[in-house]
Structure formats: structure tokens, C-alpha cells
Amino acid sequence: MSDPQSAPRSGRTPGVRKGLALLVLCAQLFLDSMDVSLMGVALPELKDDLGLSGEELQWLISGYAVAYGGFLLLGGRAADLFGRRRMFFWATAVFAAASLAGGFVSDGTLLIVSRVVKGIAAAFIAPAALSIITTTFKEGPERNRAVGIFSLTGASGYAAGLVLSGVLTELSWRLTFLVPFVIAALVFATVRYAVAPDRPRTGERPGFDAFGALTATGGALLLVFALTRAPEVGWGSPATVLSLVAAVLLLIGFVVIESRRREPLVQLSIFRSRTLSTANVVGLTWACATIGWQFVALLYLQQVLGYNALGAGLAIVPMAAAILLTVNITPRVINRWGLRLPAVLGLLLQGLGILLFLRAGENSGYAAVLLPALVIHGVGNGLSFPSFNIAGVGGVADAQQGLATSLIQSALQLGGGLGVAVAAAVLASAGTAGELDSYHYAFLAVGLFSLVGALAAALGLGPAKSRDQDAESPARDADGEPGTVDRDTPLESGRA
Numbered sequence: 001m002s003d004p005q006s007a008p009r010s011g012r013t014p015g016v017r018k019g020l021a022l023l024v025l026c027a028q029l030f031l032d033s034m035d036v037s038l039m040g041v042a043l044p045e046l047k048d049d050l051g052l053s054g055e056e057l058q059w060l061i062s063g064y065a066v067a068y069g070g071f072l073l074l075g076g077r078a079a080d081l082f083g084r085r086r087m088f089f090w091a092t093a094v095f096a097a098a099s100l101a102g103g104f105v106s107d108g109t110l111l112i113v114s115r116v117v118k119g120i121a122a123a124f125i126a127p128a129a130l131s132i133i134t135t136t137f138k139e140g141p142e143r144n145r146a147v148g149i150f151s152l153t154g155a156s157g158y159a160a161g162l163v164l165s166g167v168l169t170e171l172s173w174r175l176t177f178l179v180p181f182v183i184a185a186l187v188f189a190t191v192r193y194a195v196a197p198d199r200p201r202t203g204e205r206p207g208f209d210a211f212g213a214l215t216a217t218g219g220a221l222l223l224v225f226a227l228t229r230a231p232e233v234g235w236g237s238p239a240t241v242l243s244l245v246a247a248v249l250l251l252i253g254f255v256v257i258e259s260r261r262r263e264p265l266v267q268l269s270i271f272r273s274r275t276l277s278t279a280n281v282v283g284l285t286w287a288c289a290t291i292g293w294q295f296v297a298l299l300y301l302q303q304v305l306g307y308n309a310l311g312a313g314l315a316i317v318p319m320a321a322a323i324l325l326t327v328n329i330t331p332r333v334i335n336r337w338g339l340r341l342p343a344v345l346g347l348l349l350q351g352l353g354i355l356l357f358l359r360a361g362e363n364s365g366y367a368a369v370l371l372p373a374l375v376i377h378g379v380g381n382g383l384s385f386p387s388f389n390i391a392g393v394g395g396v397a398d399a400q401q402g403l404a405t406s407l408i409q410s411a412l413q414l415g416g417g418l419g420v421a422v423a424a425a426v427l428a429s430a431g432t433a434g435e436l437d438s439y440h441y442a443f444l445a446v447g448l449f450s451l452v453g454a455l456a457a458a459l460g461l462g463p464a465k466s467r468d469q470d471a472e473s474p475a476r477d478a479d480g481e482p483g484t485v486d487r488d489t490p491l492e493s494g495r496a
Helices: 015-038 040-050 054-082 084-102 108-136 141-171 175-194 210-233 238-260 268-272 274-304 309-315 317-337 340-359 366-393 398-430 436-460
Strands: none
Touching (some): 015 054, 015 175, 040 054, 040 108, 054 084, 054 210, 054 398, 084 108, 084 175, 108 141, 141 175, 210 238, 210 398, 238 268, 268 274, 268 398, 274 340, 274 366, 309 317, 317 340, 317 366, 340 366, 340 436, 366 398, 366 436
16 A cells, blocks of 8 residues: 555644544544453453463563553654654554454464554554644644543543453453454544645654664663563562663663754653653653552452452443543633643542542442542543643644653553552552452552642643744744743743
8 A cells, every 4th residue: 555645734634624533543542542451351261262371461461561661752753753644554554463463363472472563553653643633733722622532532442441351252352352453444444534644844854863762662661571570570580670770771871862962862852841741740640540550459349349350340430431521521621720720630539539449348339439439530530631641742842742742651651560560569568469458558559649640730730831822932843843932941941
């Protein structure tokens, strides 16, 4: 198939095409989010059918997460340099092909390879999709609404994966690979008509920072790998210690390289924006809390209360419904009150919902104990998630939107791995998996991340800024095009 970038784009995307583009991009995000949770319930069936070991089962989950987290920065920068629609288009094709292959193979190693390939493809899809949205929709209420819908789609996809996983596994575990293939194939078939082509690049194309890409990707891969494996092999194991040390050294090398390159993979000056830097910290703590809580809560529901896999997934549905309802109104809250209020309030409610699980016992009633905590948690997530996503890309020039979105996605991936690692470590150290106290300690540990995030948001997030507001203070982006200046950043410190 020919490269779908040939048609030129003139001006801003018309309203109808904007809506169609958002629909297609959200469909792929729904798939990415669903694919994260779709595999969990199928693992016992995979083990029995294919005779997979515990380590192979673990890597069916971890392989996707490690690849996704490790390649996000590279994916975001590739979208900026080589075209956002181009990256989205071909990465979706790879994602679909890997899903189809996974549905037909019967070897554990090949299944893991298919998951790793899907993770790499998702790392190129996610920043391309979000940066297409942020460059298609005008900064301010229009973009806030689009990002809110995008966030709603992610939440609904994850919830759908929890429920659909049980339903599909009852029929055949292979459907957990083949259903994502169908969705990805539909997106692939429509994206060239729905999303406007990339703007032709004029002048000399910026160079590609190969050494920066190598150190950043290697450091991120090893860090996510260490955080993912530590709960199983131990924090003091040689594999964990060596991975963490190597990750730190590579990331330090990455910072040194980026500070000296004329055309770096990551322009470190982007972190001079207080709002952007705070948004990444908030995103990391948000994921630590939410993903860590989910890990503990699903174990609690199944090991303490005796829910089966499908029942545990269905039990989470009210939280997902609360997220969907709240995300619908959050853009209006942001437009009226700015970013700080919904972010702080959302993280506090998220933390309260998690800490209410300290009331959970061995025979807790769902309606009296669990349901209120789930709904409060969901409302908090729905308020906070769009807020820090909007903050992470606000005031950033179009030429750096891929980088900005990949930073947020990387923070979420790293936070999710860290949250699960902390929760698993607390569960293991506080007692055997069946003891209720160990769950309480784990809920307390991950709940504290929300409070840290709320404090960071209160100190570092300000009102949402629009480009129209900042038009009188133009800056220059990486390609010499007009950008914007973050009002939270002193002008003498440079471009955000």
C-alpha cells in the first residue's frame, strides 16, 4: 500500500473531519486500553491449554508493558520528525498484524513476542494519536473537550477489557488476540480518510539523535523491566539491582547527550515549563495510585472475597461508570476554574476512594463497603486524568506535541510499574497473601501516592492557557516555527 501522506493539508481541519478524526483516534485508544486489561483473565486458560510456565504467563503481561514504556519517547519524537499520521498509520498496521499472529500461534515464546511487538507498536500509536488531537483542536475549550473525550475512551476501553476478557475466555482465549485484530484492522482501513495528512515539511529535516534514542530507550526498558520483575524475583536480587543500576547509568548518559546535541531527541528546555513538569509528576503519582490499587483490589476480590475472574471484572464496572460520567463534565470544570482545582480535587477523591478500602474485611458487603469507595475513586479519576493530560501539552509548540504527549505517557507507564511494584512488595512483606492486614497496608501505600500528587498539583498547576491568550509572546519551536511561551515560565528561562 502506498504511503497515505501524499495529499497536502491546508489550514485547520474542518469541523466534520475533526469529529471523524477524533472518532478514529479514540477507537484506537479504546483498543490500546482494552488490550492492557484483556489478557489478565485469560492467563489460567492459556496455562492449561498450552502448558505455559508461570514466568511465561507473567511475560505475556509484562512484555507489553516493558515494550510500551521503553519505546514511548522514541515513538513521540518519531511522530514529530516523520509525521504523526504516518506513524499512527503504520504502527496500527503492525499492531493488527501482531494481534492476528498471536491468535493463531500455540507456542509460549511466540505469544510473548507478539505481545512485545504490540507494545512497541502502541508506543508509537499513543503519542501520535494524542499529538494529532492537540494539533488538530485549538488550544482552550475545544481542545479540552477533545482531550476529555479521549480520556473517557481510555477509561471505557480499560473497563471493557476487564469484562470482555472473561466473556471471550469462556469461548476461547484466542479471541483475546483476534478481537483486537478486528478493531485495529478497521482503524487501519479508515485512518487515511479520517485524519488529515501531515503538513509537508519545508526546509532541511532535523537530524535524528541515534545515541539519545539508544540511551533513552535502553534506560526506560531496563527501568520498567526492573520495576515489573522486582515483585517476583525480589528487590535485592542480582537481576533487579543490575537492571536498576544500568537504567540509571543509561538515563544519566541520555541527559548528558541531550544537553550537548544540536538536535536532541528530547529538548531539555521543555522541562523549564513548570506546568508541563508538574503534569508529568502528577501523572506518575496518579498511575502509581490507580494501577497499584487495581493490582491489590483484584487480588482482594478474588483471594479474600472469593469472586471469580468475571465477577471481579464486573465489580469494577461502577468505578468505570463514574469515570465516564465525570470525564464528560471535567472539560467544563477546567474551562471555568482552570487546571488546578479539578486536578487537586480529583486526586484527593482518588486517594479517599482507595483509603476507604481500609474498611474492607473478610466478609465485606459490596453495596455497603466496596461500592462507595469505587464510585468516589472513579469520580476522582475522571476529574484528575484530563487535567494533567491537558496541562502536559498546553503551551507547547506543534512541532513538540509528540514529545510532550510521549512524556506524559511515559510517566503513566513508569508510574503504573512503580505502583504495582510497591503494592506487591508491601503485600509480600506484610504477611502472606491471604492475610487481610497485608491488603490494608498495600491500600494505604498506594493511596498515599494520590496525596503526593494532589500536593504537587496544588503547587505547580495553574489555569489552562490558550494560544490566543499567549499570542502576544511568540517563541520559536525546534523547527523555527512560531510557538508559545508558558506563562508559568519566566521569559528569560527560554521556551517551554
